[in-house]
Amino acid sequence: MDCNVDMNDPRWPSLREAARRFLREDNCVLILPEKYIESGWEIVQAISDNIPSRIEFPEIKPGEFQITGIAHFGQTQPSIDICWVPNCSWEDFKIQVLDLLEAGYPGCVGCGGPGSEEEWNEQSRRSQFVN
DSSP states (O other), X not given: OOOOOOTTSTTHHHHHHHHHHHHHXXXXXXXXXXXXXXXXXXXXXXXXXXXXXXXXXXXXEESSSEETTTEEOSSSOOOTTSEEOTTOOHHHHHHHHHHHHHHTTTSSSSTTOTTTTSOOOHHHHHHHHHO
């Protein structure tokens, strides 16, 4: 499932949105395959280091890669309120999260990347994947 998503990939805006949601939401649950659990904790530490005002951090559980109620990275479409990034790897997601943290997100204006200030339209994004 390694996809190496770059800015030209139709999944890139959704991957970026998933990373933004992950960084904005308190009390989220990051579910990862066992082999990525340690890498997940590295992301939690990066959040702690880069967002010192944050007092609630993601919980990590083993399973199929997703962020419960926020983002799904597999082949099947979740409900429309969940950001869907079809067939995307943990490494691609991790890169996006670290890039956003380095840019100062979420405590900055405009550093979330293209489209980050606009309202997200999940239905429109999904039409890019299924057509």
